[in-house]
Amino acid sequence: MKSEKQKIALLSLAEVIIPSLQTRPMVKEKLWENFCYFLGDMDTNSQKKIQLLLFALKILSVLRYGRSYPKMNFSQRERFFLWLLHFPIALIVAGATGLKSLIYVSYYSLDESWENIDYQGPLVQRELQKELQRETK
């Protein structure tokens, strides 16, 4: 996934799923990088499904609200995504759920997210840092 449009669509969705992203543009950039990194390693079927879903999001948002998803304000986007999660077609619901999961994994595997959850990072990294500090002293 490389297009700017896909990036905008994905990140506008990510803001609804993780609202604190609205005020953290740099973290959003990293989230996008991470998302692409994760997705790039998944099988072709999963990649196609995610891309198809992003396309479906655009179509459905135009059909329902007369404008594409990234152009809506936050509360409209939120309502729209919740509507998708209750959509009568199971495949859309499953796709939206899968996308949500991938966004969560992409975000919470970023070092930048850990401060918010008081996670100090992998122990092996902490031990290395301690070792470096000891060497510096």
Add this chain to the structure above:
Amino acid sequence: MKLKDCYDVVVIGSGAGGGTAAEIFSRYVEKGLSVLVLEGGPFWKKENFNQKERDMSRIYFNRGAIFSKRLNIAVAAGRVVGGSTAVYTGVSFRPPEEVWQKWKKDYGLDFFNADFVQDTLDEIEEMIHVAEPPPSWDNDNNRLFREGCEKLDIPVKRLRLNLKGCQQQGLCNLGCTSGGKQGTLEVQIPLALSRGIELVHNAWVDHITPEEVVFSVKPAWPFTEANVLPEGNYKVKAKNIVLAAGSLHTPPLLLRSQKYLRTSPKNIGRYLTLHPAFNVNAIYPQVIKNDRGFPKTYYSDAFSDSEGYYLETSFYFPGVTAKNIPHMGKSHEEMMKKYRQMMSILLLSHDPARFYNRVKIDRRGNTVLDYRVDEEVQNSLIQGLRRAAAVFLAAGCEEMVFPACQKEKITPADAKNLDKLISKRYLNLIKTPLSSAHPQGGARMGADPKKSVVSPEGKLHNHDNIFIADASLFPTSVKVNPYETVMLLSHYVAKQVVKRAWGG
């Protein structure tokens, strides 16, 4: 490395099944047995594990989530030398006697008896260091699980683990940086290599014939061992072939090879069981220490017979934890902010072996998982979720977010209404998919060729030199964490291969 023209044995896979078989074969290398192990994943050594989900989730197929066609369950399976033993928690269960007695009686697996199970597993457990962890390894997650269960008079038991030199790093599922986890990556494969077996990693097997194995070597990833063969396509002749790619990949490999085989495809991939699981989380008022100690030291099998599930302690890295928490938005973010106050329980349900639950292939030969969560399993999950919620509350939690729940959050005020709040009518597996790390079955072992894929000697029906030595042999779910049972069967099948290759 230069491949030989022909090997006495080619093993496909290096996890609990392939690694165990490889170690058995390696005992005969000095006497002239030639053995090649082909592993589809990279050779990723502990020195290069970094415990970061971003990097280390590559150690799983599809980043840890092979989704079923119906998108109701995501299966995690290791893609690395060591297979799933590189990513499991080391929870060590012998197969319950009622299970292997059933396999013996209903499927003609006459080699099962108490002495065989005990002697073989004594040998295996000694090699991989299975023991109860000392109490000092219990972190708050384990302690709270025990306390909650005890307050409800639910019997808890100590888990046995296969560890040596564990540094108690708190989280295990992205590979062990200290090598404390004594899976095949640390024990059987290095031992077998030291005795002279050959291993090709990043070797993806396309198909087999009764005489040869056709595979391609894929590029090596950064931070993993360099390839031992140049990238490209290869064919190698084999007098004996042992398939041990696991339930998600052995049956598809057989199906891709179907035109060269004489085994009926009717049962291949069928009777798949997954141990469908929910991992649920609750928030406590105090900080819970989860980043030290061992993530799993207790379990309860009190409801295994009556309600069809086990409860085990567990704890995961932030990304997977976030994925497991239902809902989204602000409330989800608030819950994640309390990651350090979080306790987890793994609800592991026993699923019956059904003909319609299967692994098959698409037009390109890729694995397709077709799995239905039937009524019996759904009922079991609901009962288990209610029980887990009660344990959380008894241990003093202040809130929890659950699948199949009417309310967004359950609090102590809801303690008497759990049966009403958690109900099958709110269970939506599309919105809150199950997870699985224990795929079993798909190449059922049995005496009747019409109802199975593999003979009780471990041979593919109608073939004398193609063997299977992994969890796909299981006729039904083994009900417990399966790696020891895989090793037990692999040990047995490997001995049958040696008899054939070496005349005993």
